[in-house]
Amino acid sequence: MASKLNTALQHETNHGHVGFNDKQAIAEAFGRAAKHYDKAAAFQRQAGHLLLEKLPAVMPAGASCLDLGCGTGYFSEQLLQRGYHVTAADLSAEMLAQAFTRCGEAVTYLEADAELLPIEDNSFDIAFSSLALQWCDDLSVPLRELKRVVKPGGYILFTTLVEGSLIELVNAWRQVDQYQHVNEFLSQKAIKLALAQAGCTNIDLDFLPITMFYSSAVELMKDLKGIGATHLQQGRKAGLAGRQTILALESAYDEYRDENQQLPATYQVCFGVIIND
Numbered sequence: 053m054a055s056k057l058n059t060a061l062q063h064e065t066n067h068g069h070v071g072f073n074d075k076q077a078i079a080e081a082f083g084r085a086a087k088h089y090d091k092a093a094a095f096q097r098q099a100g101h102l103l104l105e106k107l108p109a110v111m112p113a114g115a116s117c118l119d120l121g122c123g124t125g126y127f128s129e130q131l132l133q134r135g136y137h138v139t140a141a142d143l144s145a146e147m148l149a150q151a152f153t154r155c156g157e158a159v160t161y162l163e164a165d166a167e168l169l170p171i172e173d174n175s176f177d178i179a180f181s182s183l184a185l186q187w188c189d190d191l192s193v194p195l196r197e198l199k200r201v202v203k204p205g206g207y208i209l210f211t212t213l214v215e216g217s218l219i220e221l222v223n224a225w226r227q228v229d230q231y232q233h234v235n236e237f238l239s240q241k242a243i244k245l246a247l248a249q250a251g252c253t254n255i256d257l258d259f260l261p262i263t264m265f266y267s268s269a270v271e272l273m274k275d276l277k278g279i280g281a282t283h284l285q286q287g288r289k290a291g292l293a294g295r296q297t298i299l300a301l302e303s304a305y306d307e308y309r310d311e312n313q314q315l316p317a318t319y320q321v322c323f324g325v326i327i328n329d
Contacts, residue, residue, distance in 0.1 A: 093126070094275075095264050099211050099321050100127050100182040102260075106209055106325050107134070107178070115177035118201065120166055120194075121184020125151025128159050131180060139176070141169070143187075166194040171201045178202070181210040186237055195250035195326075202328045208252075214259060214320035215239040221317060224269065224304035228297060243322050254327040262321055265314035269305040270298060272317050 104127070115136055119128045122140035128151055131138045140151045141162040148161045164170055166181075167188055179198045188194045191212065198208045218234050225233045238246070240259055247255055266272045308315055 093123075095262060095319060096123070096183055097126065098262055099319075100130075103180070103182050103209055103211050103323060104130060106256075106323065107180075108207055111136075111177060116175065117178040117180055118171070118176045118198075120169075120179060120181040120198070121187075122151050123147050123184075125154040125159065127180065127182060129155050132158055136178065141166075167197060169197045169201055173200050174203045175201050176203065177206045179206075179208045179210075181208075183211050183213065185210055185212045186235075191238060191243060191246035192249035195246060195252060199250060199252065199326070199328055204328055206328045208324075208326040208328060210322075210324045210326075212243065212322050212324075213237045214243065214322050216318075216320045218317055218319065220305065220308045220315070221269065221272065224301055224308075227304040228300045237320070240322070243324075247324070247326075252326045253329060256325040258323040260321050260323065261318050263316050263318045265310075265312075265316055267314065269301050269315065272315065 113135070117131050117136035117138050119125075119131060119138055119140045120142075122128050122142045124147060125140055128138050128140040132155060138155075138158075139160040139162055140148065140155065141164045142148050142151070143163070143165060145163050148163055151159065152161060162170070166184065167190075179202050181194075181198070185191055185194050195208075195210075198210075202208055215237050217237050222234050225231075244257070247257075264272075264275075266275075305315055310316065
């Protein structure tokens, strides 16, 4: 597989970009999760399948598709089954190794930074990126890169998390301590601004909640750890919580328990389709 991986992680530290050390931490968090990611990725699957439904009905035979932030290659495989020539790109080499295990030689693999893609202009008919772009500090930067590498008239499909995601967990933690335990996400207005800054004009946006259900707060947090979403971009380390802290969290979260004795975890998701100009 090594021969198929074009290693192109850039040490990007310009103002407005996530610094290299932060990106390295993100890559390592997802790398640690790679082998068991799929077991915890029910929400990611649901969001990605909704995004797949937004693919154009008709594309030229053998159209090329970039799966940016491909993770374990689940959606690379889905795109492959739809007839696309797929390039799977991710910040994490471990994730790409899992994608290779899933998709084999049928897909091209690229270890790459979404903010500085090592790809020539106008290379793809479609770019597909589900729940990856929220890890970039400035959303307009990867959007601009996607516009650059997608051909005029091509499509850019993306999902990203929106302000208010995991509000039940956020509120429960607020009753326990003053620390930040959940990443902050962009508002709808900030996402629209980033699209404008990236020069995206032909856009269709949907903002939808997706609610998953758990038996306990710990079960939810195990899923978050299982998908590698434990790196806090705002700087606080996500350390292990003591037993008393966890009991307090469970007690606070229990206020949300529904008639089926399940705890909701609500994600606010932006679904975007851009026709490139």
